[in-house]
Amino acid sequence: MTEILSFQNVSFSYTPDQPDKRKAVQNVSFSVNEGEWIAIVGHNGSGKSTMVKLVSGLLFPQEGEVRVMRNVLTEENLWETRSNIGMVFQNPDNQFVGATVQDDVAFALENSGVPYEEMVERVHTSLSQVKMDKFLNHEPHHLSGGQKQRVAIAGAIAMKPKLLILDEATSMLDPQGRDEVLKTVRELRKEIGLTVLSITHDVEEALFADRILFMNDGKKYAEGTPSEIFALGDKLIEFGLELPFAMRMTKLFQLKGVQLAGQHMTEEELVNDLWTSNFNK
Amino acid sequence: MMEKMIFGRYIPGDSFVHKLDPRSKLVFVFAFIIVVFLANNVMTYAFLIVFTLLVIFMSRIRLYFLLNGLKPIIFLLVFTFLIHIFFTREGDILFELGFFKIYEEGLRQGVFISIRFLVLVLMTSILTLTTSPISITDGIEVLLNPLKKLKLPVHELALMMSIALRFIPTLMDETDKIMKAQMARGSDLSAGPMKERIKAVVPLLVPLFVSAFKRAEDLATAMEVRGYRGGEGRTRYRQLEWHWQDTISLILLVAMTILLVLYRS
Amino acid sequence: MQKIQNHSNTRSQTFDMVLSAMLIALVFVATVFLNIKLPITANGGLVHLGTAMLFITSILFGPKKGAIAGAIGMGLFDLISGWTLWAPFTLVARGLQGYVVGKIAWSKGRNGSSITFNLFATILSVPVMLVGYYICEGILFHNWIVPVASIPGNIVQNVVGIVVAIPVCAVLKKVSFFK
Amino acid sequence: MDIKLQQVSYAYSMGTPFEKYALFDVDLTIPHGTYQAIIGHTGSGKSTILQHFNGLLKPSKGQVHIGDRLIVAGKKAKELKPIRQKVGIVFQFPEHQLFEETVLKDIMFGPMNFGVSAEVAQKRARDLIKLVGLSEETLDKSPFDLSGGQMRRVAIAGVLAMEPEVIVLDEPTAGLDPRGQREIMDMFYSLHKERQLTTILVTHSMEDAARYADNIAIMHEGKCVLSGTPREIFADSKTLEQYRLEPPHIVRFQAKIERLMNQPLSRICLTEEELADEVARALREGRDKQ
Numbered sequence A: 001m002t003e004i005l006s007f008q009n010v011s012f013s014y015t016p017d018q019p020d021k022r023k024a025v026q027n028v029s030f031s032v033n034e035g036e037w038i039a040i041v042g043h044n045g046s047g048k049s050t051m052v053k054l055v056s057g058l059l060f061p062q063e064g065e066v067r068v069m070r071n072v073l074t075e076e077n078l079w080e081t082r083s084n085i086g087m088v089f090q091n092p093d094n095q096f097v098g099a100t101v102q103d104d105v106a107f108a109l110e111n112s113g114v115p116y117e118e119m120v121e122r123v124h125t126s127l128s129q130v131k132m133d134k135f136l137n138h139e140p141h142h143l144s145g146g147q148k149q150r151v152a153i154a155g156a157i158a159m160k161p162k163l164l165i166l167d168e169a170t171s172m173l174d175p176q177g178r179d180e181v182l183k184t185v186r187e188l189r190k191e192i193g194l195t196v197l198s199i200t201h202d203v204e205e206a207l208f209a210d211r212i213l214f215m216n217d218g219k220k221y222a223e224g225t226p227s228e229i230f231a232l233g234d235k236l237i238e239f240g241l242e243l244p245f246a247m248r249m250t251k252l253f254q255l256k257g258v259q260l261a262g263q264h265m266t267e268e269e270l271v272n273d274l275w276t277s278n279f280n281k
Numbered sequence B: 001m002m003e004k005m006i007f008g009r010y011i012p013g014d015s016f017v018h019k020l021d022p023r024s025k026l027v028f029v030f031a032f033i034i035v036v037f038l039a040n041n042v043m044t045y046a047f048l049i050v051f052t053l054l055v056i057f058m059s060r061i062r063l064y065f066l067l068n069g070l071k072p073i074i075f076l077l078v079f080t081f082l083i084h085i086f087f088t089r090e091g092d093i094l095f096e097l098g099f100f101k102i103y104e105e106g107l108r109q110g111v112f113i114s115i116r117f118l119v120l121v122l123m124t125s126i127l128t129l130t131t132s133p134i135s136i137t138d139g140i141e142v143l144l145n146p147l148k149k150l151k152l153p154v155h156e157l158a159l160m161m162s163i164a165l166r167f168i169p170t171l172m173d174e175t176d177k178i179m180k181a182q183m184a185r186g187s188d189l190s191a192g193p194m195k196e197r198i199k200a201v202v203p204l205l206v207p208l209f210v211s212a213f214k215r216a217e218d219l220a221t222a223m224e225v226r227g228y229r230g231g232e233g234r235t236r237y238r239q240l241e242w243h244w245q246d247t248i249s250l251i252l253l254v255a256m257t258i259l260l261v262l263y264r265s
Numbered sequence C: 001m002q003k004i005q006n007h008s009n010t011r012s013q014t015f016d017m018v019l020s021a022m023l024i025a026l027v028f029v030a031t032v033f034l035n036i037k038l039p040i041t042a043n044g045g046l047v048h049l050g051t052a053m054l055f056i057t058s059i060l061f062g063p064k065k066g067a068i069a070g071a072i073g074m075g076l077f078d079l080i081s082g083w084t085l086w087a088p089f090t091l092v093a094r095g096l097q098g099y100v101v102g103k104i105a106w107s108k109g110r111n112g113s114s115i116t117f118n119l120f121a122t123i124l125s126v127p128v129m130l131v132g133y134y135i136c137e138g139i140l141f142h143n144w145i146v147p148v149a150s151i152p153g154n155i156v157q158n159v160v161g162i163v164v165a166i167p168v169c170a171v172l173k174k175v176s177f178f179k
Numbered sequence D: 001m002d003i004k005l006q007q008v009s010y011a012y013s014m015g016t017p018f019e020k021y022a023l024f025d026v027d028l029t030i031p032h033g034t035y036q037a038i039i040g041h042t043g044s045g046k047s048t049i050l051q052h053f054n055g056l057l058k059p060s061k062g063q064v065h066i067g068d069r070l071i072v073a074g075k076k077a078k079e080l081k082p083i084r085q086k087v088g089i090v091f092q093f094p095e096h097q098l099f100e101e102t103v104l105k106d107i108m109f110g111p112m113n114f115g116v117s118a119e120v121a122q123k124r125a126r127d128l129i130k131l132v133g134l135s136e137e138t139l140d141k142s143p144f145d146l147s148g149g150q151m152r153r154v155a156i157a158g159v160l161a162m163e164p165e166v167i168v169l170d171e172p173t174a175g176l177d178p179r180g181q182r183e184i185m186d187m188f189y190s191l192h193k194e195r196q197l198t199t200i201l202v203t204h205s206m207e208d209a210a211r212y213a214d215n216i217a218i219m220h221e222g223k224c225v226l227s228g229t230p231r232e233i234f235a236d237s238k239t240l241e242q243y244r245l246e247p248p249h250i251v252r253f254q255a256k257i258e259r260l261m262n263q264p265l266s267r268i269c270l271t272e273e274e275l276a277d278e279v280a281r282a283l284r285e286g287r288d289k290q
């Protein structure tokens, strides 16, 4: 397993001169390996976006270290590091630089001096990977939120990054837009084996992840597979999140005396259990 | 409201003029503005008119759009004409009514200056009617490139322009939304006494500035994460292509200049 | 909220550039989209708030950004509306105006927080702009009377601009982003 | 105060080459004291319709009754202010409308525009800040120093402070974490129940529409295509699909269970509790029969 990203006892405070104030990120450690999908969940203000800024070198930790591709992130290797990471942010409007879809996708390529012919080819390939190739010359204000986010993803993967970070990339979208974006990311993972770090407070979205980091008030409260994390049950609710639909239903069924064999995170499992425990006798 | 403003006056098309490279169009119009001042007699002004009509014809712009664009300046045109007529006191008297006299030179001046003004406005209008703001920006950037040596941040200015163009519709939407939200809270820019209306500007502009500032922060972050660190070492995705048509149009302009020089008095 | 510390130099350069772009867009939007109806009849009584936006920009962010936003924002307006021919004049006249306002409002480290100086700056910039346009139009019309026609309209615009900009700046200066 | 739209059509940029109709012949009646949800695909005209409820937009054709006021297409409507006080709108991302130096002043801004005295407005602000779940100290802070979720609550308090008889909500919880969403939706629901506040909710969340609304209207391409109780609306997933909507998660799940049990439950369930009850009862009955 190749490590792509790791935090080691990282702390960061926006107000280092006021030590009594809670730090935005406090003593967080974790690592992400190649090919994984990691989700970071946590309430508003729990420090998720700060962690993203630490990964991209927009901020540097006051304690601990951030390693990208096994190198400690410093001012010197900042730009090289950034070319290995693609990022998509929350507000679809505020990250669209170009005048049209294709200009926007080309932006990062222009920055790193990719020659013209190669740029054209890469812009077209990455746009077709997110199924936006029919929109080459569209202007941003004529696109839906979901489409803008897909363009942002295309812009990120055009650089062939090792790691794609989504900072609440779906939270301002309508349900259709959200589905579009998530579907795109899932397909990309299959197609080009991307490592994904997605930050969200949507638990249904986190269910797709291989591993979940659960943040609370700047600290890592827990880390584990979705089933491990959601087994925490009421703790999630206490810290501002909720349980996935299937788990909520499981609990309610058990409360009302419906026989079930165990806890379930997905609808399929729950329905199967309902079948085997109640009908299939 | 919005759509109208975003496209501005640019009308997409595929005429000869539309297809020209923005660089040649800019050089053309800029040179034209200077060349126009060469005209000084009936013949040369006639050349100017014919030439302008030719360009209008080649741009295939519907006359409606051109004339529509003239609306705001009609007043100025008439005003200029009248001022020249009334205030020039040279040459023969053509018309007299009491102390009110029109001199030949006044009429001449009035007509000439009005024609000059009109062809200038038409020609610059054709530029903006056939070229999108973003290609104008591209054209300007490339043309100003030599000034980089004088430490003029040409690349930054061009990128700034293109980001501004990109965010105009967004901020317009935002303005509309904030305006409506404040109207729903009882503060109205378009109704009530003067003092109230001016007071209603504060609840509109403060959030607008805050929002623009936050957008700038977000966009700067996004750009930097995507590897932006100034113009150094960047390649261009948007390529400009110089065709034979561009050369021809500049030759036409030179020919026209020669004519003007030959026939001016 | 505290400002994020600027760790790298590029960060503040990029941000400055993007902020200037936003200010250009703001001036443009105020010019085409924001109107106040006045009881007087010049121009149908509609006065745009572009000049006010230019003043605010210069007072909040200083001479450089003020000049850029004023010049390009309003030049763009000329380019896109029927006034294409005026664009180069606007570039000069408004650029100078923005610069003058910013320079005075930001003199001696005031950074636009003195209302008196802001007022002084805006008032002083009016003749600069008027003369700028006057000279340009004089050349264009080959006449020194015609350009006089646009002076009353320009004065009304500037007065409204000042009346709006001064109180708005007083409020904005209290917002933590713009201190 | 009833709100009634009759044959309302609306065109943006009327009379220009860019004229674009966003509403066509919409009929919709919202009786006093109801909780009305409006759902529909993106761009279906939801935001456009809600701006007719307090005269921010005037119909291009047709007429709008707001209480005893009548706004008719083509006629000038004077003095809309009283309507704006009676119908409060919480727009999407309402935190973008904050502008005052302090939270207190911002909450007082609305009521004072409608002629409420400073003392009364201040008292309202003190009551409301607690209602929206913030502490009284918040009142003295600058709204720009708050977190996104707190700003949202202040903005909502600013609309409630006008003491409207009708409250219109355009996606009031977008972007908040699950707890924030739940708290705000529950707060509006209890206001609706306690004060008989007519509530109009525009939302993409079928779950919220199902859980809270008495009546749901579906917008599709500028037309109001369907209106009914949540049970009626969500009973027919074929029709919903036609309008590019999905039934709430719970309804889809019920369909799965019904297929499994090979028999329909006695009614469409709109909340998770209801479904759990129904399934438990169906299973009990099934056992009793055996």
Ligand SMILES: Nc1ncnc2c1ncn2[C@@H]1O[C@H](COP(=O)(O)OP(=O)(O)OP(=O)(O)O)[C@@H](O)[C@H]1O
Pocket: A014, A015, A023, A024, A042, A043, A044, A045, A046, A047, A048, A049, A050, A051, A168, C001, C002, C003, C004, D147, D148
């Ligand atoms: N620029 C800043 N200056 C000062 N404090 C900040 C700044 N940005 C964030 N904070 C604080 O740091 C903490 C963590 O914020 P962060 O934005 O990382 O949270 P988040 O988990 O991303 O929240 P959300 O879900 O709302 O996006 C919060 O308490 C926040 O108020």
Ligand SMILES: Nc1ncnc2c1ncn2[C@@H]1O[C@H](COP(=O)(O)OP(=O)(O)OP(=O)(O)O)[C@@H](O)[C@H]1O
Pocket: A174, B001, B002, D012, D013, D020, D021, D022, D040, D041, D042, D043, D044, D045, D046, D047, D048, D049
């Ligand atoms: N200011 C405007 N000018 C022109 N067209 C507009 C304007 N605002 C909205 N429209 C158009 O009117 C239609 C209805 O828009 P509206 O905003 O009412 O939809 P909506 O249902 O609220 O969508 P969403 O779910 O995305 O908020 C859309 O086609 C939209 O493009």
Ligand SMILES: [Mg+2]
Pocket: A048, A049, A050, A167, A168
């Ligand atoms: Mg965040």
Ligand SMILES: [Mg+2]
Pocket: D046, D047, D048, D170
């Ligand atoms: Mg809407």
